Amino acid sequence: MTSSVSSSSTATVAPEAGHNDLWLDVLKKLESKLQRGAFITWFRDTTILGREEGKIIIGLPLTTVMNWHLERYQSLTLEALKEVDSAISQVVYKVDGGLKDNRERTVNLLEHFPEQKKRKLPNKHEVKMAEGVTSKILNPRYLIDNFVVGANNRLAQAACSAVATSPGGKYNPLFLYGGVGLGKTHLLQGTGNAILQKNSKATVVYTTSEDFTNQVVEAIRMQKMEQLRKRYRQVDVLIIDDIQFLANKERTQEEFFHTFNALYEAGKQIIISSDRPPDELQLEDRLVSRFERGMIADVSEPDYETRLAILQEKAAEYELFIDLSVLQFIAEHTTKNVRELEGILMQAVAQYELEQRMPTIKSIAEIMRKLNKDPHLQEEEVGFETPEKKRSTLQDVMELVSKYYSVSIDDLVGKSRVREVLMPRQIAMFIGKKHLSVSFVRLGEAFGNRDHTTVMNACEKIERSMQSDHNVLREVHTLTTELGLR
Numbered sequence: 001m002t003s004s005v006s007s008s009s010t011a012t013v014a015p016e017a018g019h020n021d022l023w024l025d026v027l028k029k030l031e032s033k034l035q036r037g038a039f040i041t042w043f044r045d046t047t048i049l050g051r052e053e054g055k056i057i058i059g060l061p062l063t064t065v066m067n068w069h070l071e072r073y074q075s076l077t078l079e080a081l082k083e084v085d086s087a088i089s090q091v092v093y094k095v096d097g098g099l100k101d102n103r104e105r106t107v108n109l110l111e112h113f114p115e116q117k118k119r120k121l122p123n124k125h126e127v128k129m130a131e132g133v134t135s136k137i138l139n140p141r142y143l144i145d146n147f148v149v150g151a152n153n154r155l156a157q158a159a160c161s162a163v164a165t166s167p168g169g170k171y172n173p174l175f176l177y178g179g180v181g182l183g184k185t186h187l188l189q190g191t192g193n194a195i196l197q198k199n200s201k202a203t204v205v206y207t208t209s210e211d212f213t214n215q216v217v218e219a220i221r222m223q224k225m226e227q228l229r230k231r232y233r234q235v236d237v238l239i240i241d242d243i244q245f246l247a248n249k250e251r252t253q254e255e256f257f258h259t260f261n262a263l264y265e266a267g268k269q270i271i272i273s274s275d276r277p278p279d280e281l282q283l284e285d286r287l288v289s290r291f292e293r294g295m296i297a298d299v300s301e302p303d304y305e306t307r308l309a310i311l312q313e314k315a316a317e318y319e320l321f322i323d324l325s326v327l328q329f330i331a332e333h334t335t336k337n338v339r340e341l342e343g344i345l346m347q348a349v350a351q352y353e354l355e356q357r358m359p360t361i362k363s364i365a366e367i368m369r370k371l372n373k374d375p376h377l378q379e380e381e382v383g384f385e386t387p388e389k390k391r392s393t394l395q396d397v398m399e400l401v402s403k404y405y406s407v408s409i410d411d412l413v414g415k416s417r418v419r420e421v422l423m424p425r426q427i428a429m430f431i432g433k434k435h436l437s438v439s440f441v442r443l444g445e446a447f448g449n450r451d452h453t454t455v456m457n458a459c460e461k462i463e464r465s466m467q468s469d470h471n472v473l474r475e476v477h478t479l480t481t482e483l484g485l486r
């Protein structure tokens with residue numbers, strides 16, 4: 001590498017003002033390559049302190065920040081610098097405490113890089129796996145490798161690893177069960193991802209029992225049951241999430257039974273998850289006994305050490321720099337549901353992006369209190385005051401949602417169904433219902449005289465999205481926190 005390190009350069013540095021434009025150009029390049037959270041966290045309070053021919057001296061506010069740059073961003077930064085000015089050949093760092101929060105000397109990132117209001121669509125799309133067979137797209141972030149193993153999930157993780165190594169082998173079917181938010185979907189999709197990684201030609205189908213039911217219903221309606229059966233015979237690995245929802249759906253159970261047998265006999269791998277063990281499922285006995293033939297593993301609530309390890313893993317994944325003591329505080333005081341654990345972390349990120357506040361024990365305690373995650377958390381314990389706030393109204397909700405997503409109020413109550421407008425509208429309705437207890441009928445009126453069933457559907461949709469999509473969960477949390485509704 002052509003770059004070197006210098007934390008205490010003695011070189012005479014030119015006043016940074018002259019390099020502001022260069023740095024801004026470089027930041028623009030970097031911003032397009034990094035996750036927003038990471039970009040804001042690591043490039044705020046930075047500047048070019050000086051230049052000596054081809055060598056650029058970058059000023060950073062803290063040693064920890066410098067370490068991070070050295071580890072992760074040095075070559076990326078050099079590359080961006082070279083793109084802007086090909087004469088540049090080297091980048092060195094210097095810590096300058098005076099840069100912290102100094103808007104005169106550094107580029108104001110939030111001003112120059114306002115948050116893009118265009119939301120990324122949730123990863124809900126389907127992919128075609130074989131003729132007539134579709135699968136939900138697997139979330140690439142769900143891997144067996146980034147699944148943190150603890151006493152609560154050791155067996156389940158080991159079974160998934162074994163299945164990933166030899167699908168259709170001795171752990172067939174693999175049946176995972178446990179409460180919500182404990183990592184079943186992560187493991188199922190991680191196993192699918194691992195199988196595909198080894199063999200990209202494998203037909204791996206990941207579906208939910210809801211989806212499977214819809215396909216059966218559709219096939220019955222179109223009198224194409226035979227085709228559906230045939231299609232599923234092409235599958236190498238069938239993953240069905242949340243099988244408990246097949247309860248009371250006799251016809252779907254019957255179809256699933258046949259598909260199951262056909263695949264099983266052909267040596268194809270079947271992986272199933274459920275919120276309870278097989279014998280507690282309200283499913284046909286013959287299905288239950290099929291499940292019991294294979295490997296059954298549970299996932300339960302993680303202990304303190306596992307919670308802490310999960311938080312560390314997630315913080316690293318999102319490139320968040322959070323003090324260990326803060327993570328320890330979350331792990332100690334919080335819920336055992338991993339999804340909620342992650343929610344708190346996401347909330348901290350959102351707050352950071354919004355207010356540029358590095359998460360501290362105090363701010364986390366505040367978030368947790370608002371999320372109502374630990375009613376026993378005493379205020380004195382962390383010493384913050386509760387501000388007196390007037391109760392938010394539906395008008396406040398609409399105004400904040402409008403501002404947050406850059407969608408006008410007219411659009412929110414208007415007819416447009418483009419996604420950029422539809423999603424914020426549904427979120428506003430959801431908050432109105434869930435947090436202000438406004439009736440469906442009244443919400444319909446407030447949102448351009450819509451029918452109350454439209455509002456009901458919107459609320460259900462958001463509720464579901466919050467379960468499966470971090471972004472939605474985080475945005476709703478940010479909005480309700482801003483509104484003082486948590």
Ligand code: ADP
Pocket residue numbers: 146147148149153178179180181182183184185186187310313338339342
């Ligand atoms: P379930 O399907 O059991 O309701 P999920 O698989 O959706 O739970 O998990 C909820 C969230 O918690 C996901 O973001 C997942 O990545 C995370 N998670 C749960 N357990 C772990 C773990 N042991 N290691 C890493 N992440 C985990």
Ligand code: MG
Pocket residue numbers: 184185186241
């Ligand atoms: Mg799940």
